[in-house]
Amino acid sequence: MNPTLPLVQRWMDYEEEPFALDEGCPFILVGPDPDPRLLKAGRLLFPDQVWIQELTLSALWAELTEASPFAYMLLWGPDHSLGEELQFFLKETPFSVEELPAEGYRLAIRKSSVFIGAHDAAGLFYGLHTLRQLLDSGRPLSATDITDWPDVPLRCMNYDLRQTFSKPELLIDYIPILASFKANALLVEYEDKFPFSRHPDFRHPSHALSNHHLEQLLETAEQHFIEVIPLQQSFGHLEYILGRKEYQHLRESATSTGELCPSLAESFTLVSELLEEVAAHHPRSRYLHLGCDEVYSLCECPQCRERYDGSRNRAFLDFVNKLIDYTCHLGKQPIIWQDVLAACSDEELDLLDRRVCVMIWHYNGKNIEALVSPLAAKLQAMGIVVMGAPSVRCFDRKDDQNYPLVEQRMANINQWSEAATRQQLSGLVGTNWTAVFSLGVPYGPFETSWYTMAYFADACWHAKRSRQDRFIDRFLLNFHGIGIDMAKRLLGNYDDEDYYTSMPKLLEAVVKNRSTAELIVAMLDFETAADRSRTIHKYIYRWQLSPQSEAEWRSLMNNYQITRVGLRRARVAMEEALRVFQPNDMADHYVLSRFYLHDYLQETLYQEIGLAEPDSADGGEL
Template sequence: MSTTGWDEQKRDEQKRDEQKLPLLPMPKVARRLDGVWKPAGKRLEVCVNPALAWLGEVISQEWRARFGGGMDIRIGAEDEWQIHISSVDEGNAERVDRVGDEDTEQVNSSDVDESGQTVDEAEAQLEAVGRFSPQARPEPERNLSPEAYQLRIDSSGIRIEASGYRGALYGWFTLGQWLHAHQGDVIPGLVVNDAPELELRGFHFDLKGSVPNLEYMLGAIERLASFKINTLLVEYEDQFEFVGLPDIHKPGGLSAGDRDVLLVHARRYGMEMIPIVQCLGHVDYILKHERYEHLSEDGLLSQFCPVMPETFALVTEMIDEIAAAHRDAVYMHIGADETLALGRCERCRERMGAGSKADLYLEYVSKVAEYVLSIGKKPVVWDDMFHLERCIERVIELPKGTAICSWSYYEFGEPSSWFWYGGGYYSSQNWEDRDPGAVPAGPNLEGLPEEDQAVVRQYWDEGQYPDFGGSAVPWVWHYMEQGYEVIGVSCARGADFINQWSAYPADRVANVKFWAGHAAKRGMTGTIASAWTRFYSLSPPIEHWETGWYPTVAQAAYSWNPSMEDFERLFRSVFLEGDADIAQAMDWMQAAWDAREESNMGRKRAYYQASVRKLEPFTGRADALGRYAEGLLLSALYEDSLLALESGLRQNEWRMYGQLDKGPTDRDYMVQRDWNGLCKAADQAVRWEERALAYCSAFMPQAEAEELVESKLHAYKARIRLLSRTLGRDYAF
């Protein structure tokens, strides 16, 4: 084999080895070392930065629980972001030697990786991506990311070097995954040099519905941080306890004290908070109260009238209170999406005159954004109204310093055969002629006015028209050209249907993966995975938090390392802790979701029922994995119940229309058989409700759990009651 071929083979082997490491997100560079460390029974010391003294306590407690022996905590210098774990008596450190393939000189195993390449050689590769060596602390002038870290485990102990608070924290989380994957009293050698691709890696805390209790949210913050999420987009709505605005706070909602506990905990775990204050639309949680309803647009509860001076006064008062609670927040999101009622009331029509809805929108939203800038925060707005009103070019009217959240929940890759514009899905005429099923149903690009076609072609085309464009979110390029910071927003849960129990996972994972890659390609600040718990405040709650961990972890993984491979295997290895039964159940549930045709109902139910059998043994487990498995089980039971109910209703509902006049049905065997089948399905649904309520009540306030569970089958109950009355049957559901 030639030298070149040998080098390529070695690189391929190294890449495969990296992919086998049970670390998520997958580090940019990681190597196993042949050396081991045996800390069991020794007196150890952990040295941490003063700001991480709390983490020293955590490490000490976890270490004693696993390895026994004592561990001292030593506080290091304030300018050194390090975590060192070593034996107090360094003479006790285990050292393991190895002999190279082509020499007989003894070499410290911690200096050689599995491929035979010296660690110095491996680390030389890191210079191109701005990492630092394990032998020296990062130099400030190298301008390293404050989230970069280097982890080294060898026969002398464990050493984490970082250039900031988060970097040190993330080094510990990576170490924690490595320790969890290697039980016993020996820790295998490892070297990791890592830093994120995207600066902002966010997740959405939507408190509109399915709100968990404080304990669950604190645990969720820790878990998100362990996968290196660094930003929380917090949508309080009526869960924020306003002091100067009566009636808005939901009775029994999050108290100011609990909110502050949440914020302190998030800060400790390296989280940047972005609070949302809806400045125009999605304000039904406010306007439903008599005190504020006069501020509505044309009497509608969903939207403020932007012309009324009292609207701006109310919004700025909300901004002031939320900003005071988030003093260290850099951003303040002001919403401004889906303001579909613009220009309806007489005041707005008079203000618009011969102008447009876009004029009305930009005048008001820019005014709110200017106010946010004036209090030292960076305003953030959703971008959908710019392409809905076909005024992409007018984004420049937003004040400089505004950041734009560009969102699309149904984009799964590049290039794209369609794009979203003017409230519809557009593609070229070419697809209608070739394969209309390859694009969403909607108008053709060629039907747009010429000036709109020019805008679209400029940003969407990328030389691939008429078949494809760059992506379904071409406007990102335009926003950035105008000097605006852009954050991409995917959806981990809450995008599929207004009354869902759980999301379609394959689409959600593909969506977060797309946005991470697109953000890296375009040089965007980062991405946030939205996680809606209601479509809007007056709609039913959907998809409780526990249902979304799979795409949520994908968001963490891909936003840290968009080019990572083998996410599925790593999710199963790390998050599912290698449990084959849960993984098999997830595969079967995915197969059921994929079998969408009605003719496959029996097959779908078989997959769901098999998943339940795989997951039943986890019932009663109190740990996080047990809770996740029970949530999956309830999703499978729910989907199976829906199929049974739908089948039973179809077998019976037709009798309400035109069949009863053909004679008595009380002696018709088919009638009784079909009714018994529906009753059996209804009984199954009742059992699901009871089990789901017990499950949700364990981590949600009782009222939240009841609303979530009872809303899911409400429509089926109403149909069965109507059918029962019409047919003279007796069934209480």
């Protein structure tokens, strides 16, 4: 089993003595310019080792490194072996290192030495993470050559802060985990959680990020080679603004709660102020995502119908082109979603400002490439940058899901990674939505999506990986510390789709990220109890057929009390698990969203017909 996550591209073993760790040897970093991020990452990943950067090299080393095809190198091993083995490392290249893509690296392991070479600092950073995984795998390390690189240039994760989300300090702490998956970007939709200063009334009263937390998030991302891309909605999905009475006059129609009227000068003024402030807080980001999806009410107001001759597409393109131009003047490349563009004719599409990047999203279907390729090819021929967006969690016709529907998400990600390499897309973002939109009920907590996030990262890095390198085995090992032998002992036969349903049996073996495992188990316990509650109604029906039957009433009462005990226990477990990750009021909101129907039926049906709650206050046995 290859233990790496993401799976490395090329691995070659040699029939030599296995690697033997020498704790006393320093790590030596060599590069054209000191990069404090590498030294910091090395010390975090290997805290017990001595690190030296830019060592004054001996004449032999200087000669060898000058001949190296790599700008960045890591050397680890005893002094007496470094010269000989470094020479082997530089001359014996089983793969063409000159053609190694950006962020790629070569990792060579010999009996007493380790070398990592890369053309850029990010490549060496990813090589360090692979080395850490290999050392943590519990396997003896054979003499090995690894040549590795990403298939997708921009590999972007997603924070959606519109509904329930993790505590701010956890949003920061999770960035190193995303980096360990070799993600290099993070798309953040802040909505009213952004610390607006020009429009402070747009801040959420309880959960807007502080300037301190935002700065920490951005700095942590920079330290881990992750580019934070802000998403500021600028046309649709502005419910948090247009839902306010003082801004309702900017709606396209009275019923379009979140969509701006593009004909009003005040609409553009408002959005430009938001974009300016968001861009200023993200100086390191090349991009600014403008949203612009699902603008359903185009050309419904009289002013727009007259101005654009009733053409919805013209209204969209006119306003979006203004946004594109303004964003470019802010020094950012604008990104927009594709769904309105997909309805445009070639003549209409020709009006689109070429400086935009179009991000195409499709979350369902069995032929993603057929949905993506025609529009992507057309835009690329126009000179427009195209990215794609599968989803690690989305609606999937189940808006009360507690964790991603893994089979659908894996199929979507697989198709997208293959389409991205064939279409040579510039990047993929694994969208991770918290709800249908900001007014919906929340999907599962962020922490329940680590599995599909890692799967997305795996597919972006190595799109053509073999199914024999089972993802679930590599995830369990790296994320939970569960080896394949232990997983087989606890589960027997299992597959990639079995992660969530298998967690109760795996829980005893979890040694890493245990709180996440406990959260998943709590969600499963709730689902079991909720499914059982449906049987109450069958017993009520039977009792109403025979209202005088003592046996039917007793059967109903027994089922009701057993079910209510299960729900009570599930509620306590869910609350405890959620409070580890979410602010208390967010956890309360999530729990209420799951138990609202059960509470409502208790008050309006069960009590009315005389069913009594179990006496046990702690949810124990009756």
